[in-house]
Amino acid sequence: MVQSGMIFFHNDYNKGAHPEILRALENTNTESYTGYGLDTWCRKGAQEIQKALGSGDAAIHFLTGGTQVNYTLIAAALRPFQSVIAADCSHINGHETGAVENTGHKILAYGNKDGKLTAEAVEAAAAAYAGSRTQEHVTQPKLVFLSFPSELGTVYSKSELEAIRRVCDSYRLFLYIDGARLGYGLAAGHGDVTLQDIFRCADAFTIGGTKCGALFGEALVLKHPALKENFRSYMKQNGAMLAKGWLLGLQFYTLFRGGLYFSITKNAVAQAMRIRDAFRAKGIPLQPDSPTNQQFAILTKEQADALAEKYTFEYEGDMGGGRQCVRFCTSWSTTDEEVSALVADIAGL
Amino acid sequence: MVQSGMIFFHNDYNKGAHPEILRALENTNTESYTGYGLDTWCRKGAQEIQKALGSGDAAIHFLTGGTQVNYTLIAAALRPFQSVIAADCSHINGHETGAVENTGHKILAYGNKDGKLTAEAVEAAAAAYAGSRTQEHVTQPKLVFLSFPSELGTVYSKSELEAIRRVCDSYRLFLYIDGARLGYGLAAGHGDVTLQDIFRCADAFTIGGTKCGALFGEALVLKHPALKENFRSYMKQNGAMLAKGWLLGLQFYTLFRGGLYFSITKNAVAQAMRIRDAFRAKGIPLQPDSPTNQQFAILTKEQADALAEKYTFEYEGDMGGGRQCVRFCTSWSTTDEEVSALVADIAGL
Amino acid sequence: MVQSGMIFFHNDYNKGAHPEILRALENTNTESYTGYGLDTWCRKGAQEIQKALGSGDAAIHFLTGGTQVNYTLIAAALRPFQSVIAADCSHINGHETGAVENTGHKILAYGNKDGKLTAEAVEAAAAAYAGSRTQEHVTQPKLVFLSFPSELGTVYSKSELEAIRRVCDSYRLFLYIDGARLGYGLAAGHGDVTLQDIFRCADAFTIGGTKCGALFGEALVLKHPALKENFRSYMKQNGAMLAKGWLLGLQFYTLFRGGLYFSITKNAVAQAMRIRDAFRAKGIPLQPDSPTNQQFAILTKEQADALAEKYTFEYEGDMGGGRQCVRFCTSWSTTDEEVSALVADIAGL
């Protein structure tokens, strides 16, 4: 459990919402709206997102959580004999209690490169099926699942994304990008991928709200016409259509109207870079090298214990030799002061 | 779409939340919490509910929506060859896009009596299976689904509930009660069912928040030991575990701590009774006779058009002879003034 | 259990296979074939069926059983939010242990007319969905399931079939016909439906082998292009692709090559008509009036007991007043002598 008096770096969803979000909820609290996402705010929220995408050619839906949006989209996209290509470390493969398989679909898990799926792995999977003389004995890979940023905080370069897109085009695969931390990924230091690139390359992707300043909620952007069809039916069937849908639309309107989504995640990444630099300066290894808000440091037990007195962070695994991998996570709510304290304490380890 | 300047009776989830809920969210917005429902507020919220139940022997979980909680509970309760007994008009049978079937389970729909499933129907279904010589060719009825109040606003009497419980005991069936509008049901005029009765008779039931003053969220009360096992795994698998779980726990804590849940729903029912009396006084038929916050009136087209100028309400169906069934729904936010206006206009029809 | 010394009318699958089937199996037993239905006999069997259909424009697959072929076809045809329209007495609704729901699909059950679904019911279901303002809250009816003959032995007339086809065309529904007893249906006394009519009206249908002279097996005829796609993948996924597929193809080749399928089922129906006439002559009610190999008689207990001494038949249900409905079923193996004995005993009741 989280203790008071600590400074919190254990994840990016441990606090409520950006104050503007709460204010928006208050300001509209006594208004009456149509239910199930057919309200003004969902329309306005979608419009703001479409402006940011530079295109009105996208269906935007608002769902409450990441696992929910992932499996609902996949259930809507695939026929029963079709499967998903994903990195072995992907969230759907290891942290969603088999939600995708529960909808009937196999995940073909491929080894990752710093958390990322490679175009080569996608091509290998697709080509193996295409070339099989006994196709009916295996599932048909039909959807590529990426996380941007990846579960290890890394981001795909524009050329990596485009290479995967080309494979998807060759083999008629859907490309779906889980953007639970999209804001942080787009703010990545040397990243060259823009929101427009994501929209151009993906058939569908999410814009995470829960971890990026909203109280809760994920926006799902559907570009491929086949994925747009009847999607609200899939939402309702999967318990993913909030009765008071405007609560979600309003939040995304607030985040996107003036660029708040981008400014708060940019700050979080800047703070994460300060932490990264502090670890580097101390000679503490970071693995992998993450340009986003999640920093994975390899600490000795003594170092971890020392930092654990003032800071919360997440234990990720034993690295042998008495060392452990831990995650420090900044967020939209992380302050300069909080990071300055941590930086100083890292320096003093 | 909902128009401004109207008075809203179209449903009980068209406004945000009771002011105390919003205040609680504000007051805790900068606090940091453990994720996924393992936080202080979920614990406190559960404790308040347990106090109201008069028993600590219940597992309490918080989920985001009604369809979600219904199908997740059913998926957790049943084996693949088992089915649900429900009224034909039940929400799971007709308004959740086949969510229960999507988890693999058949719903055995039986005719309703004023919206309610009868003990006789449950007994007939269970006895038919028990007595079948070819059981393996049919599904095994294993869970009884009730709504309290029913989809038509009616409530089960204590003796009706107990009769169904006895059948469930005889045939080892789970009894699950959908309490999306539980507060309104418990406030029913001549109703003799208490929250403790619900808890005593049911193996699991929900306490609806979305329609009863919360911003969103349903509390699920699990009493039967078999249903408690691994329920969090089912929640996660079905996208029903909110990352910021405390948002739900906090709301239910706020609603239950001082009895707010009961007082606001009681007022809503009192307001609904004023509407009922106005229709009765005017000789306008109500069908069925509902003692809760939903009032179904049979109006002529002229009457409906006249009321539609100032009030929103829901069209339910054509009754023949130029008459239609419409629903007027009060809620936790309905005011004396709003109802007084309606009552006057009904009188003037 | 079935006793020796009896004459068997309890069902049409209580004996092995027509002698020609066994001979064909023997004659090919030492030959070697490619597996999984990619063999000579499956090709030849399909060709014979295509000849009978008068069209090569159909994909023919061979599966082992009726429940299997029903749910596999439905799983292949529907998206998760889509449902099946069927008669309440249909096999998939009441005698397949929820196999269709187990694949995730709701069955919308409508009242039957002498075992048959009406075009009016189909139209009502489809129109209700088409006209719904809240489509996403309900399943989309997408496939109509008929049995020919029906579970009560009755057959659709050509105009009834065509009326249903027209509704399917209007609403873009698939029409699937379960022909587990197709041979008996086509041989119906005053029936005006030919195999070509079935093929013309249906998007997919089965030609039952198990009950019509084969050792086991059902041929599935797929006409609609969308249903043909990847069907072998669905077969394999659902355990419906027999390793030694030629065993099935060979049987259907044998049944169709020289018209054996039609002659043996025609004889069975002729024998059933003798039984029907005997009951009629005796004033024993038949319900409904069945022109096929299943005869449902309403007997007194004394009559049933008397016949049960020499004949097997199936108890269908209590009719009140000490009467019961029982089924006498002829088959491809029923002989003149067996029926003559029964006819005499009915006359002597």
Place this chain on the structure above:
Amino acid sequence: MVQSGMIFFHNDYNKGAHPEILRALENTNTESYTGYGLDTWCRKGAQEIQKALGSGDAAIHFLTGGTQVNYTLIAAALRPFQSVIAADCSHINGHETGAVENTGHKILAYGNKDGKLTAEAVEAAAAAYAGSRTQEHVTQPKLVFLSFPSELGTVYSKSELEAIRRVCDSYRLFLYIDGARLGYGLAAGHGDVTLQDIFRCADAFTIGGTKCGALFGEALVLKHPALKENFRSYMKQNGAMLAKGWLLGLQFYTLFRGGLYFSITKNAVAQAMRIRDAFRAKGIPLQPDSPTNQQFAILTKEQADALAEKYTFEYEGDMGGGRQCVRFCTSWSTTDEEVSALVADIAGL
């Protein structure tokens, strides 16, 4: 397609049935039986298997195919949040079109050792779950899937099986053994595992008929009480209950009554050993070293082409350097003469 005039080693299911099986089908063809496996032959077949097991404490069911029995058993054994531990090369993971995932369950695939899953891998999977602080985010491994012999023809030793059993006991996992080629596995050269050992170690396993002399069919042996419950309901629901069930029971009765199952598979393995020795004598590598009826040889293209003129065999994969892996498979129908011809031709390569 298979060509005439060849000698067939491409698989062990390319011919009909052992002559005694066909004779049994003929001898009973005009008898009448109760349907759905509730007949004399299913009872007798089960009794013969129980005799061979040395125990009456097993429920025996007869199903038509391997994929079908695998996924039906798994669907019956697991709750939605539970998963299967299997080798990456296991049949359910790579050759059944995602049938297990289609029932909603994840397969946790672990690296194999000569085709076999190790006790260490099983322990690692189970321990990781047991020790997880966030169990609800991952699936619970609950069933271990083994093939005996493995997909690569190798067999588990008694100590290997017992080690896996111990892990299953420690973590309360089901152990299910796919015995599609069980007869060949039990006849393995230096194998020390008996049918009784399989029965002792497994909670459930199959005795393959399709590949071991039957026309078609697999016997499923259920030992664990939880797996016995309602299994016939799962069979029916999954299209795995043959209407003329006696066809299966009769075949297994014929195979087990006098030990035919064991003698014909023993001969097949002896013939396979002659092929193995011939390859060895020629210096042609076999990979892995298989003591059963499947022999995997690494041939040059010239060698493969030369043998392909007279023999059918299966291409398994490219091994680089112009070499390919091919499979020669003997079966219950393989003769001395066929193998002598092959042995001579291998020697002459």
